[in-house]
Amino acid sequence: xxxxxxxxxxxxxxxxxxxxxxxxxxxxxxxxxxxxxxxxxxxxxxxxxxxxxxxxxxxxxxxxxxxxxxxxxxxxxxxxxxxxxxxxxxxxxxxxxxxxxxxxxxxxxxxxxxxxxxxxxxxxxxxxxxxxxxxxxxxxxxxxxxxxxxxxxxxxxxxxxxxxxxxxxxxxxxxxxxxxxxxxxxxxxxxxxxxxxxxxxxxxxxxxxxxxxxxxxxxxxxxxxxxxxxxxxxxxxxxxxxxxxxxxxxxxxxxxxxxxxxxxxxxxxxxxxxxxxxxxxxxxxxxxxxxxxxxxxxxxxxxxxxxxxxxxxxxxxxxxxxxxxxxxxxxxxxxxxxxxxxxxxxxxxxxxxxxxxxxxxxxxxxxxxxxxxxxxxxxxxxxxxxxxxxxxxxxxxxxxxxxxxxxxxxxxxxxxxxxxxxxxxxxxxxxx
Ligand code: KE4
Numbered sequence: 001x002x003x004x005x006x007x008x009x010x011x012x013x014x015x016x017x018x019x020x021x022x023x024x025x026x027x028x029x030x031x032x033x034x035x036x037x038x039x040x041x042x043x044x045x046x047x048x049x050x051x052x053x054x055x056x057x058x059x060x061x062x063x064x065x066x067x068x069x070x071x072x073x074x075x076x077x078x079x080x081x082x083x084x085x086x087x088x089x090x091x092x093x094x095x096x097x098x099x100x101x102x103x104x105x106x107x108x109x110x111x112x113x114x115x116x117x118x119x120x121x122x123x124x125x126x127x128x129x130x131x132x133x134x135x136x137x138x139x140x141x142x143x144x145x146x147x148x149x150x151x152x153x154x155x156x157x158x159x160x161x162x163x164x165x166x167x168x169x170x171x172x173x174x175x176x177x178x179x180x181x182x183x184x185x186x187x188x189x190x191x192x193x194x195x196x197x198x199x200x201x202x203x204x205x206x207x208x209x210x211x212x213x214x215x216x217x218x219x220x221x222x223x224x225x226x227x228x229x230x231x232x233x234x235x236x237x238x239x240x241x242x243x244x245x246x247x248x249x250x251x252x253x254x255x256x257x258x259x260x261x262x263x264x265x266x267x268x269x270x271x272x273x274x275x276x277x278x279x280x281x282x283x284x285x286x287x288x289x290x291x292x293x294x295x296x297x298x299x300x301x302x303x304x305x306x307x308x309x310x311x312x313x314x315x316x317x318x319x320x321x322x323x324x325x326x327x328x329x330x331x332x333x334x335x336x337x338x339x340x341x342x343x344x345x346x347x348x349x350x351x352x353x354x355x356x357x358x359x360x361x362x363x364x365x366x367x368x369x370x371x372x373x374x375x376x377x378x379x380x381x382x383x384x385x386x387x388x389x390x391x392x393x394x395x396x397x398x399x400x401x402x403x404x405x406x407x408x409x410x411x412x413x414x415x416x417x418x419x420x421x422x423x424x425x426x427x428x429x430x431x432x
Contacts, residue, residue: 067408
């Protein structure tokens with residue numbers, strides 16, 4: 001596989017951009033080797049600067065649910081951009097997107113647009129603190145909510161991939177108000193609640209985590225959190241930056257049948273443009289400026305081009321359960337194909353899957369939380385990642401990430417992926 005252009009671009013990039021990338025997980029640190037520089041993408045395929053084609057299982061970390069350069073989205077952006085790229089004033093487009101969300105998502109009556117998932121979760125925590133008058137909040141080890149100071153305490157995704165679970169620069173003053181619980185362990189939450197009676201504003205969770213790989217909530221866990229938060233006057237925040245509009249149009253709230261008090265969005269909602277949002281009941285959301293005292297703002301929030309892209313994609317997805325059924329079916333086929341290859345070997349493995357989210361862990365331990373996710377053998381993951389990459393399959397470059405399928409993947413793409421996996425797994429098995 002030719003990588004001359006990517007290598008030279010990476011060398012230049014490191015002279016101008018920290019680590020040569022604008023987001024750490026892209027640097028291939030946890031799998032080794034140099035990152036691939038992408039030139040263009042279409043449907044399920046990425047094309048790098050050396051002309052290599054890859055079947056894409058990152059989908060820009062979620063947004064490309066219907067594939068890259070989805071024609072209706074491209075057309076809508078092309079038209080919108082002729083009327084300027086930003087006004088810094090209200091537009092009909094942001095009203096349309098907000099209305100679409102409020103009319104179709106359970107218990108969402110107001111939504112505020114921001115520019116990233118990080119801004120959405122930061123704002124949701126500030127709102128919860130302002131609304132309840134309490135300072136502390138609970139997060140779960142391994143759940144990633146973006147790079148806001150208060151979240152970088154045993155975060156998932158890139159923060160774990162880089163091997164330091166908490167980040168320098170987060171002050172003790174900030175960290176003291178972040179309480180850590182274990183995913184799938186209701187008792188760990190109950191212990192924090194009784195130790196910090198009436199001090200906890202919110203509990204934020206990835207209802208179906210994708211930042212420890214994909215992890216499934218055990219029966220009663222999310223329902224137990226809902227009951228506990230209701231009883232204790234703690235706001236339950238679902239961070240659906242990843243699961244929102246991906247698991248189904250109604251996201252994890254719909255999939256799990258549990259309603260949060262606030263929900264955060266990103267990724268799919270912007271169709272690949274920088275959009276995040278936080279949303280919930282009017283009683284809570286109207287506490288945000290300008291009507292309420294909780295301040296939050298953004299020059300490019302509700303950007304007309306981003307709103308156009310997000311609105312066009314969500315309009316495509318609304319009332320189209322068949323997209324989600326097809327996506328889940330492709331993910332199931334991938335799961336079953338990988339499982340049948342792996343069970344023929346001595347390699348340790350377990351696969352977690354929900355909807356179109358899937359992750360492969362090289363461990364025989366069931367992966368149900370942050371610690372068990374850490375039992376995966378990273379050497380095996382590295383071999384698997386590079387074996388697939390050289391065979392034209394682009395997986396997330398970290399064992400702590402969920403893979404993301406797009407509905408542009410064809411049955412032939414899945415077959416090609418499994419053929420590459422067969423050769424890679426055979427290679428790994430020989431090396432053992
Ligand atoms: P952004 O600020 O990256 O738009 O969103 C942060 C965020 C918040 N909540 C959840 C559940 C998320 O998964 C994310 C971001 N996801 C990672 C991928 N695991 C983004 C990839 C990256 O950091 O480059």
